[in-house]
Amino acid sequence: xxxxxxxxxxxxxxxxxxxxxxxxxxxxxxxxxxxxxxxxxxxxxxxxxxxxxxxxxxxxxxxxxxxxxxxxxxxxxxxxxxxxxxxxxxxxxxxxxxxxxxxxxxxxxxxxxxxxxxxxxxxxxxxxxxxxxxxxxxxxxxxxxxxxxxxxxxxxxxxxxxxxxxxxxxxxxxxxxxxxxxxxxxxxxxxxxxxxxxxxxxxxxxxxxxxxxxxxxxxxxxxxxxxxxxxxxxxxxxxxxxxxxxxxxxxxxxxxxxxxxxxxxxxxxxxxxxxxxxxxxxxxxxxxxxxxxxxxxx
Numbered sequence: 001x002x003x004x005x006x007x008x009x010x011x012x013x014x015x016x017x018x019x020x021x022x023x024x025x026x027x028x029x030x031x032x033x034x035x036x037x038x039x040x041x042x043x044x045x046x047x048x049x050x051x052x053x054x055x056x057x058x059x060x061x062x063x064x065x066x067x068x069x070x071x072x073x074x075x076x077x078x079x080x081x082x083x084x085x086x087x088x089x090x091x092x093x094x095x096x097x098x099x100x101x102x103x104x105x106x107x108x109x110x111x112x113x114x115x116x117x118x119x120x121x122x123x124x125x126x127x128x129x130x131x132x133x134x135x136x137x138x139x140x141x142x143x144x145x146x147x148x149x150x151x152x153x154x155x156x157x158x159x160x161x162x163x164x165x166x167x168x169x170x171x172x173x174x175x176x177x178x179x180x181x182x183x184x185x186x187x188x189x190x191x192x193x194x195x196x197x198x199x200x201x202x203x204x205x206x207x208x209x210x211x212x213x214x215x216x217x218x219x220x221x222x223x224x225x226x227x228x229x230x231x232x233x234x235x236x237x238x239x240x241x242x243x244x245x246x247x248x249x250x251x252x253x254x255x256x257x258x259x260x261x262x263x264x265x266x267x268x269x270x271x272x273x274x275x276x277x278x279x280x281x282x283x284x285x286x287x288x289x290x291x292x293x294x295x296x297x298x
Contacts, residue, residue, distance in 0.1 A: 008058050011244055012051050018248035019048045026251075033101065033187070036194050038114050039094040042121045043087045044251060050083025051244060081132050081141040086125040088148040088205060093120060094198065095155040098191050102163050105187045142216055146209040152202050156195060163192040201250050208243040211235070 023044045026037060057076035097117065101108040132141055167188045215235055 005058055009055060012055050012058075015244040015248050016048060016051050018245070019044055019051065019251075022248050022251040023048075032194060033108070033190055034112070034114060035097055035101070035117060036094065036190075038117055039090055039097060039121070040198075040251075042118070043090045043094070044248075046083045046087035046090060046125070047247060048083075050080050050087070053077070053079035053083060054240075054244075078129060078132055082125065082129045085128045085132070085141055085145045085148070086121075088145050088152060089124040089128065090121050091152045091198070091202060091205075092148060092155060093117070093124070095152060095159050095195070098195060099155070099159050099162060101187065102159065102166050102191050105166060105191075108187050142209065142212045145205075146213050149202060149206050149209055153206060156199055156202055159195045160192070160199075163188055163195060167192065201247065204246055204250050205243075208239055208246075211239045215239075 023041065026032075026040050026044065029037070032040075053076045057073060057080050060073045060076060101111075104111075128144075131144065167185070
């Protein structure tokens with residue numbers, strides 16, 4: 001049995017497990033509007049679809065025996081590429097939706113257009129599938145994913161600054177309806193929190209996409225030897241496997257349940273040490289105070 005195939009299957013299954021945990025933690029994440037939850041769920045589902053398709057693709061490409069397996073190879077490879085690219089499109093949709101929520105923050109809390117967002121996500125996935133179906137898959141897909149993720153970075157920076165600006169504007173507002181103003185501030189805090197949480201995910205996808213872009217550009221526009229092409233293939237495959245682990249792990253850490261919050265446990269331990277140090281300092285200061293007081297009354 002192929003050792004690389006076994007390692008790949010183990011990593012992909014572990015990635016799917018992390019995706020399920022991230023999906024669960026996103027569902028129970030409290031400080032998030034339902035629209036953002038739906039779109040983040042769509043991103044995770046796209047990644048899971050890509051991971052599951054990769055398992056079938058790796059199996060069929062390694063153990064192809066019958067002619068009809070070629071159709072399975074093409075289909076699994078198509079879904080594998082489309083799931084990755086669709087997740088970046090959904091990321092752009094999430095950021096645009098959050099910008100819209102920032103602009104209309106007064107009414108945003110009562111808005112509900114979940115099915116419109118799901119429909120847009122499905123349509124974008126179909127468009128990505130069609131693009132990958134009629135063009136050279138690897139080359140077009142990697143460049144398309146890189147362009148979309150660069151757009152996502154630009155939009156996320158706009159969202160960060162725009163939400164901060166909008167929040168600063170609400171500080172100086174004095175309205176008669178205080179509940180109305182509190183609702184607006186709560187929405188802006190939610191959006192700002194989501195924008196900061198999704199940014200590490202975008203940077204991670206950008207890093208892995210940039211590596212694939214460099215490798216594919218060198219391989220396609222230069223006269224490379226067979227040994228160099230094999231080396232490029234190993235680098236791209238390794239990068240894909242690393243991406244399968246890091247991206248769901250980042251999502252899991254961003255929306256992690258309480259039993260996985262390692263940093264929170266460390267923070268609690270540091271707080272306990274700080275409390276002990278403060279208690280010792282208070283006892284010393286109290287001892288000095290009372291000793292000085294006794295000297296004063298002698």
